[in-house]
Amino acid sequence: MAGTASRLHRSENRWALAFVAAPVIGYLLFTLYPVCFAVYASLTNWNGLGVMRFVGLDNYVKLLSDANFLESLYNTFFYMIGIPIGLGMSLALAVAMNRKIVGLTAFRTIYYVPVISSLAAIAILWQWAYNGDFGLVNQALALVGIDGPNWLASTVWAKPAIILMAIWKGLGYSMILYLAAIQSVPRSLYEAAQLDGANGWQRFRTITLPMVRPVTFFLVVTNVIGGAQIFTEINIMTPSGGPEYSTASAVWHIWRQAFRYQQMGYATAMAIVLGLLILIITLIQFSLNRRNSFAID
Amino acid sequence: MSLTTAQSRDPLNTKTRGLASPGRKAPGRTPMSRTTSTRIGDWLVFTLLSAGAIVMVAPLVWMVSTSLKTKTEVFALPPVWIPEVPQWDTYVRMWQDSSILTGFQNSFIVAATVTVLGTITCSMAAFAIAKMRLPFSNLIFVGLLTGIMIPYPTLMIPQFVMFSRIGWVDTLLPLIVPAIFGNILVIFFLRQYLENVPNSIIEAAKIDGASFWQIFWRLIFPIIRPAVAAQFILWFMAIWNDYLAPILYLNTPGRQTLQVVIANMNVQYATQRDYPLIMGASFIALLPILAIFLIFQRQIIESVALSGTKG
Numbered sequence: 001m002a003g004t005a006s007r008l009h010r011s012e013n014r015w016a017l018a019f020v021a022a023p024v025i026g027y028l029l030f031t032l033y034p035v036c037f038a039v040y041a042s043l044t045n046w047n048g049l050g051v052m053r054f055v056g057l058d059n060y061v062k063l064l065s066d067a068n069f070l071e072s073l074y075n076t077f078f079y080m081i082g083i084p085i086g087l088g089m090s091l092a093l094a095v096a097m098n099r100k101i102v103g104l105t106a107f108r109t110i111y112y113v114p115v116i117s118s119l120a121a122i123a124i125l126w127q128w129a130y131n132g133d134f135g136l137v138n139q140a141l142a143l144v145g146i147d148g149p150n151w152l153a154s155t156v157w158a159k160p161a162i163i164l165m166a167i168w169k170g171l172g173y174s175m176i177l178y179l180a181a182i183q184s185v186p187r188s189l190y191e192a193a194q195l196d197g198a199n200g201w202q203r204f205r206t207i208t209l210p211m212v213r214p215v216t217f218f219l220v221v222t223n224v225i226g227g228a229q230i231f232t233e234i235n236i237m238t239p240s241g242g243p244e245y246s247t248a249s250a251v252w253h254i255w256r257q258a259f260r261y262q263q264m265g266y267a268t269a270m271a272i273v274l275g276l277l278i279l280i281i282t283l284i285q286f287s288l289n290r291r292n293s294f295a296i297d
Numbered sequence: 298m299s300l301t302t303a304q305s306r307d308p309l310n311t312k313t314r315g316l317a318s319p320g321r322k323a324p325g326r327t328p329m330s331r332t333t334s335t336r337i338g339d340w341l342v343f344t345l346l347s348a349g350a351i352v353m354v355a356p357l358v359w360m361v362s363t364s365l366k367t368k369t370e371v372f373a374l375p376p377v378w379i380p381e382v383p384q385w386d387t388y389v390r391m392w393q394d395s396s397i398l399t400g401f402q403n404s405f406i407v408a409a410t411v412t413v414l415g416t417i418t419c420s421m422a423a424f425a426i427a428k429m430r431l432p433f434s435n436l437i438f439v440g441l442l443t444g445i446m447i448p449y450p451t452l453m454i455p456q457f458v459m460f461s462r463i464g465w466v467d468t469l470l471p472l473i474v475p476a477i478f479g480n481i482l483v484i485f486f487l488r489q490y491l492e493n494v495p496n497s498i499i500e501a502a503k504i505d506g507a508s509f510w511q512i513f514w515r516l517i518f519p520i521i522r523p524a525v526a527a528q529f530i531l532w533f534m535a536i537w538n539d540y541l542a543p544i545l546y547l548n549t550p551g552r553q554t555l556q557v558v559i560a561n562m563n564v565q566y567a568t569q570r571d572y573p574l575i576m577g578a579s580f581i582a583l584l585p586i587l588a589i590f591l592i593f594q595r596q597i598i599e600s601v602a603l604s605g606t607k608g
């Protein structure tokens with residue numbers, strides 16, 4: 001009897017292993033092996049084709065004083081200014097949409113359309129919309145008497161222009177998550193607060209905001225991870241990295257070093273630094289989140 | 298029969314129901330308590346949301362309108378919103394002058410192959426991890442999850458070198474092959490969904506002598522189909538819209554995916570100031586996904602809300 005059971009278990013084990021085989025093999029081949037390879041390649045001087053000449057930590061020393069790489073890192077983090085702005089706006093939208101008004105489904109759809117749209121197409125559209133003379137943005141500004149700059153050609157305005165576009169594109173996504181979170185807040189909490197005489201702002205601050213905290217955390221973490229890898233809009237809207245490299249992002253810089261200048265070893269070192277930065281920032285966010293939730297409890 | 302109980306006990310469904318009809322909330326609120334001030338508030342909110350909606354839509358409308366303008370109308374001041382004679386010819390020229398058609402084909406081949414095969418491998422893996430006696434189940438799952446922490450830019454150079462050594466550069470294979478081995482986020486999501494399926498129905502099928510393949514294909518897959526469908530659509534959209542991986546690998550115009558084709562057209566035709574053509578091509582590139590979205594918008598928005606609040 002026991003023998004049959006264990007034979008059945010062994011057969012189940014084999015089936016189960018066969019069922020997870022694909023992702024495990026995929027992980028080993030396309031994630032683990034490339035990571036190990038990247039670590040080694042980052043220690044070499046290599047053009048991608050010829051021999052890999054081992055140079056120790058030279059690449060890592062070099063990138064610390066690489067003005068373009070540091071600039072691109074700075075730009076990448078600068079773009080993240082848009083994250084809190086976008087989240088604030090989408091939370092406001094979600095609160096607004098939690099009311100009983102006509103056309104809510106239509107609004108939800110409209111605000112979500114940019115999210116599903118191809119980023120390449122959107123970047124092309126906004127590149128044209130930011131045209132100094134004939135672009136939609138400056139034409140709209142002209143209606144209120146503002147003479148807009150030539151956005152993408154200006155060292156001052158190019159980065160804000162990209163941030164603005166990113167907010168426009170991402171608004172709907174955060175809004176949907178916030179809306180779902182707000183709708184799952186027990187109605188009784190608001191009613192109790194109302195009985196206690198709390199006004200709208202107080203109810204928002206003491207009920208809504210803490211209740212949507214997990215969503216805020218999720219959005220901040222994923223937006224930072226995604227923002228750290230910003231590439232498409234940079235490469236399409238400012239193909240040469242913008243005026244004086246002012247829009248170049250880290251991934252764009254890495255991509256160019258690797259695939260334009262064949263500095264594969266050096267680019268890999270930069271890619272590893274970027275990966276580590278993302279990991280460290282994410283871990284810091286998780287530990288801050290844990291500490292703050294204790295404070296609330 | 299047991300399947301229906303599994304689904305009705307599923308907390309996911311109850312959670313999304315509220316989102317489906319955001320206007321029909323507030324059962325506790327009686328008509329009496331809707332005071333004048335809330336009605337003014339509603340009206341104000343409606344106005345603000347409408348203004349916002351115009352900002353969201355205007356660029357897209359402008360894209361379509363530009364694609365139908367003549368080259369002189371494009372540079373007219375004040376701007377023209379409705380072209381005097383719509384230049385449908387733009388869309389005809391587009392198919393002739395460029396690789397739009399092959400771009401469509403290539404994007405479709407990549408997105409369809411990856412999502413069809415990928416969701417099957419993901420469903421099987423999720424089933425094994427959630428419901429089967431799998432040795433080192435946790436180790437395997439957590440191990441796979443570490444893959445999320447490594448961003449694509451860190452992997453792209455070594456992957457490129459791997460694929461270039463076996464001669465896959467300038468083919469669609471590097472975009473397809475790694476992805477059909479499965480996506481850990483999809484596995485994660487399906488595993489969550491499977492947690493709500495009672496073990497008893499699997500035990501019953503085992504007693505009836507069903508093989509594990511039959512259990513998976515006839516029993517489990519139909520149960521998790523709503524979750525699979527949601528992940529399928531989201532994954533399809535992500536791959537269709539992908540840009541970084543395709544520009545690494547695809548050099549020949551006829552072999553490029555649609556996003557790369559329109560990006561190249563943007564560079565090529567901007568020098569000729571042919572903005573109608575550029576805008577038309579960009580619009581065409583987002584049209585299929587826009588159509589899918591408009592058809593399945595409720596399901597898409599619900600599954601997005603779910604994956605976010607669960608994650």
